[in-house]
Amino acid sequence: MDTHDVSNVPEYFRYLQAQKQNLKNAQAAKGRPARSPKSKDEILMQFMFRQMMRTEAPASPMNIRSSFLPPAYPPCVSPFSKLKKVMIKSLCLETHHRDQYLLLRTVTPTDTMTAVMAIVEDEDGSVLMLQLYNQEEELSGTHSLREGTVLVVNEPYVKVMADGDYGIRVDHLSDVWFIPEFDDLVPLSWRKRVTQADGNASSWKEKGSEHFEKGDYHSAIQCYSKTLEAHPSPELLLITQLNRALSFLKSYCFDAALRDVEDVLQVSELSEKALFRKAQALYQLRRFRESCQTHEILAEKYPDNNMAAHEYARASARLLEQNSGEYEFGKMILEAKKRQPPRLDRGTYIGPVTVKQTQSHGRGLFTTQAVKAGDLLFCEKAFAHAFHDENGSKDLRLLLNVDMDEATIGTQGELIELIVQKLSKNPSLLPGFVDLHHGTYKSVDVLEVGVIPIIDTFLVERIILLNSFGCPLLSRESHIRTVKGDDDTDKKHNKQFHSSGVWSMASYINHSCLSNARRSFIGDMMIVRASRDLPTNTELTFWYKSPMTRDPKESPVNLQHWGFKLFKTSKMNLRKIEDTISSLASTYCRPASEVPRVALDSPYLSLAAIYASSRNLKKAVEFGLMSLESLGFVIKGGKIPHVSDTPLVVQKWGLMTDGVVGCWMILCSAYQELAPTLASQAEGYARLSYRICVGEDETFDQTYSRLSNRVDGFLMTAK
Numbered sequence: 001m002d003t004h005d006v007s008n009v010p011e012y013f014r015y016l017q018a019q020k021q022n023l024k025n026a027q028a029a030k031g032r033p034a035r036s037p038k039s040k041d042e043i044l045m046q047f048m049f050r051q052m053m054r055t056e057a058p059a060s061p062m063n064i065r066s067s068f069l070p071p072a073y074p075p076c077v078s079p080f081s082k083l084k085k086v087m088i089k090s091l092c093l094e095t096h097h098r099d100q101y102l103l104l105r106t107v108t109p110t111d112t113m114t115a116v117m118a119i120v121e122d123e124d125g126s127v128l129m130l131q132l133y134n135q136e137e138e139l140s141g142t143h144s145l146r147e148g149t150v151l152v153v154n155e156p157y158v159k160v161m162a163d164g165d166y167g168i169r170v171d172h173l174s175d176v177w178f179i180p181e182f183d184d185l186v187p188l189s190w191r192k193r194v195t196q197a198d199g200n201a202s203s204w205k206e207k208g209s210e211h212f213e214k215g216d217y218h219s220a221i222q223c224y225s226k227t228l229e230a231h232p233s234p235e236l237l238l239i240t241q242l243n244r245a246l247s248f249l250k251s252y253c254f255d256a257a258l259r260d261v262e263d264v265l266q267v268s269e270l271s272e273k274a275l276f277r278k279a280q281a282l283y284q285l286r287r288f289r290e291s292c293q294t295h296e297i298l299a300e301k302y303p304d305n306n307m308a309a310h311e312y313a314r315a316s317a318r319l320l321e322q323n324s325g326e327y328e329f330g331k332m333i334l335e336a337k338k339r340q341p342p343r344l345d346r347g348t349y350i351g352p353v354t355v356k357q358t359q360s361h362g363r364g365l366f367t368t369q370a371v372k373a374g375d376l377l378f379c380e381k382a383f384a385h386a387f388h389d390e391n392g393s394k395d396l397r398l399l400l401n402v403d404m405d406e407a408t409i410g411t412q413g414e415l416i417e418l419i420v421q422k423l424s425k426n427p428s429l430l431p432g433f434v435d436l437h438h439g440t441y442k443s444v445d446v447l448e449v450g451v452i453p454i455i456d457t458f459l460v461e462r463i464i465l466l467n468s469f470g471c472p473l474l475s476r477e478s479h480i481r482t483v484k485g486d487d488d489t490d491k492k493h494n495k496q497f498h499s500s501g502v503w504s505m506a507s508y509i510n511h512s513c514l515s516n517a518r519r520s521f522i523g524d525m526m527i528v529r530a531s532r533d534l535p536t537n538t539e540l541t542f543w544y545k546s547p548m549t550r551d552p553k554e555s556p557v558n559l560q561h562w563g564f565k566l567f568k569t570s571k572m573n574l575r576k577i578e579d580t581i582s583s584l585a586s587t588y589c590r591p592a593s594e595v596p597r598v599a600l601d602s603p604y605l606s607l608a609a610i611y612a613s614s615r616n617l618k619k620a621v622e623f624g625l626m627s628l629e630s631l632g633f634v635i636k637g638g639k640i641p642h643v644s645d646t647p648l649v650v651q652k653w654g655l656m657t658d659g660v661v662g663c664w665m666i667l668c669s670a671y672q673e674l675a676p677t678l679a680s681q682a683e684g685y686a687r688l689s690y691r692i693c694v695g696e697d698e699t700f701d702q703t704y705s706r707l708s709n710r711v712d713g714f715l716m717t718a719k
């Protein structure tokens, strides 16, 4: 939705088809031995050379890197004890080696493109390229996957890569695990030094703390786990669990941190550190009420703990937002502009809405009480948000999905990585996420094997494909661009965002061209407001893609050259234009209040603007009202001559486009002279429409003013 979908753009369509053909060609090699014709030295040299070339290549702005999703395959769900070891020499191409595993170690440093890559060898010394997808960025850093790291790949999938070489591709995080040097699985010949696999509890704890000090939380956790296995004293047990909990917190594994501190609290129910870490883990899992409850105990028992007091205030603020829906939107805008990525520390407010079954299109979101246009329905923090800085130098990614025939430019690939990582670290979040619509995709129904959570990358990908939203940094900025924009290409780009995210509640809203709600964004917060008055139990709908941004060439009557600016300079006879628009209007057989006339609102708005600038204010009002009416608005009391004491009333709200705000402002300035009592009412409607379009109205006065030089009240200084 609003993502930069290029599936039908000829060059990308051809590229997608070429990838599909490559895949077909590769299938012809299925089952052949995966033995590379190149020698081990050649493979190593080639890898190192490519890595060097990439490091030295100057970064080119707006480069597009492509990544390509293979046909979906399930993650391994067999316990390791049931898998048989396989050697590289026995691997076959284009084959998933079910019920087998590879024991490997890296023999090169890593190279990171869309995957983390390294050359690996097995115990025979045979080598192959390994491509690990969806891993954390830090994996290729100093700690996790340095040269000599030993790892296991479950049920390896060997494929012919883009350059014709062979490689092992791992898409599911649970299909690869990194083995600590001290593990019994590591062959003696691969050990750099003789590590003691059976050290005592305190020495493991010391090692864990050394790793922690260096910021290597992954190794720290491994060593603390060894401490716990080595029968520590009761005191050491508690210390280690607390230390491991902290390492888990630092590694974003909040479920595991919570488990450790709960164990400590069983024994020592008022442990200050355990309570504090519990409150932190709950906060990060967005369980603000429980976090506050834990803080309450802390505050009572340890009133001098300033850090805890500070965190308590933070958790309380989130809980307040969650319960009240009251946000300081102006502050949020400033924060979103400052932060990179613009992830805001705010609670999610779910207002008068609930998920229910619809008659014909799965589940939908419904109102639980009557709401007014502009009311906040919910304000939701993204489950995951991948930001692309349009002014930055980071490459854009083209994601090709051959199963779904989709090609998207933007951050969809990054979103997959963020979500699989988040879920595998915090499986308690899995039920809420996999509940989202995933079409016909059937995933494995195993949630974990041993203690390892199973996250099906292709399920995540499908959910993202069907539920993610493209988003601007700020809807206000995109509103400003739309209002300023005088060129269709610009307008189109404005609705094809490269940043993207998943917002769970918003994912239950179905599409309708006659949308009755509108989404807007401040950083990774989505704000959804009613765009018309809605009775209780109304299904909410919004545009997945705005009907206003369709290609004007596909329009039955091409009015694109009647843009705002051209209109102003056009020598065309206005009368003739009016006649043409009115003959077009007469082709509609249903009233606009039932079926909006989306081809007409913009020409009418342009006429209103032209008449306003030539001081023909009566006509400006006439066409301003007609523009709104063509969007489905039913407005009473706005016509000129105005009957005194008759208020300006929107009896029915129509489609809420960005242009509606300026239209109300044109009316406002015309009424100032023709019917002064209506001016403030029109401005009030402009403010309300602005709130629906950009999510808030705290910035209205910085964006529109009756004193603006533009007839639509827009301030050219707005940014």
Ligand SMILES: C[S@@+](CC[C@H](N)C(=O)[O-])C[C@H]1O[C@@H](n2cnc3c(N)ncnc32)[C@H](O)[C@@H]1O
Residues within 6 Å of the ligand: 360, 361, 362, 363, 364, 436, 437, 466, 467, 506, 507, 508, 509, 510, 511, 512
């Ligand atoms: C983001 S989900 C919306 C919630 C979904 N109906 C559910 O049950 O979870 C998007 C999917 O809903 C369905 N959908 C949305 N709008 C629809 C519409 N106007 N008509 C039919 N199906 C629709 C399509 O299957 C679409 O892929």
